[in-house]
Amino acid sequence: AQSVTQLDSHVSVSEGTPVLLRCNYSSSYSPSLFWYVQHPNKGLQLLLKYTSAATLVKGINGFEAEFKKSETSFHLTKPSAHMSDAAEYFCVVSENFGNEKLTFGTGTRLTIIP
Amino acid sequence: DAGVTQSPTHLIKTRGQQVTLRCSPKSGHDTVSWYQQALGQGPQFIFQYYEEEERQRGNFPDRFSGHQFPNYSSELNVNALLLGDSALYLCASSFGNRVQPQHFGDGTRLSIL
Numbered sequence: 192a193q194s195v196t197q198l199d200s201h202v203s204v205s206e207g208t209p210v211l212l213r214c215n216y217s218s219s220y221s222p223s224l225f226w227y228v229q230h231p232n233k234g235l236q237l238l239l240k241y242t243s244a245a246t247l248v249k250g251i252n253g254f255e256a257e258f259k260k261s262e263t264s265f266h267l268t269k270p271s272a273h274m275s276d277a278a279e280y281f282c283v284v285s286e287n288f289g290n291e292k293l294t295f296g297t298g299t300r301l302t303i304i305p
Numbered sequence: 306d307a308g309v310t311q312s313p314t315h316l317i318k319t320r321g322q323q324v325t326l327r328c329s330p331k332s333g334h335d336t337v338s339w340y341q342q343a344l345g346q347g348p349q350f351i352f353q354y355y356e357e358e359e360r361q362r363g364n365f366p367d368r369f370s371g372h373q374f375p376n377y378s379s380e381l382n383v384n385a386l387l388l389g390d391s392a393l394y395l396c397a398s399s400f401g402n403r404v405q406p407q408h409f410g411d412g413t414r415l416s417i418l
Binding site: 232235240292293295 | 309345347349350360361363395397406408409410
């Protein structure tokens with residue numbers, strides 16, 4: 192069975208400061224891991240993906256994440272927050288490169304303070 | 306290049322009724338997955354269709370059924386609606402046999418009165 196745990200339900204940062212959203216995963220196989228973002232009343236947009244290649248993954252809008260197998264973590268970071276980053280972020284795990292069932296975390300709401 | 310499109314955007318039903326939601330995949334995609342997102346929760350996998358067959362199914366009752374058409378579009382049907390079925394229903398499309406992530410539509414907001 193696969194699962195993800197997002198360690199913070201809500202994170203607030205000031206504009207221009209770093210962002211850290213934490214995610215731990217559990218999987219019986221070598222997992223594929225993703226971060227998706229959801230703006231209000233919108234669907235989900237893929238930020239980045241890890242599929243057993245480089246452990247440091249760069250995504251869109253300046254976000255990146257590092258896969259750490261020893262810690263079973265896949266934390267999302269950004270050096271400098273922008274007001275447009277305010278949204279809900281989901282950590283997601285899949286056991287077949289994302290083609291099949293995706294298992295979502297409960298989400299982290301990111302608030303940016305002007 | 307059109308992305309994933311879902312219809313309708315909003316729907317209001319009463320308990321016991323039946324509902325059909327529709328999804329057109331991103332151009333070139335042949336696989337459609339459906340997810341239910343309750344308020345304040347992460348999406349939950351309902352099922353996936355590939356080559357007009359249900360390929361995988363999540364932990365949802367038989368009241369939830371689906372269909373995929375030859376043009377790869379898909380329908381989600383829910384019978385005997387319950388108040389707890391109120392949610393955002395998301396459709397995602399992908400290539401069935403390629404290492405590519407799923408692309409999501411904006412969803413259908415279903416409210417049960």
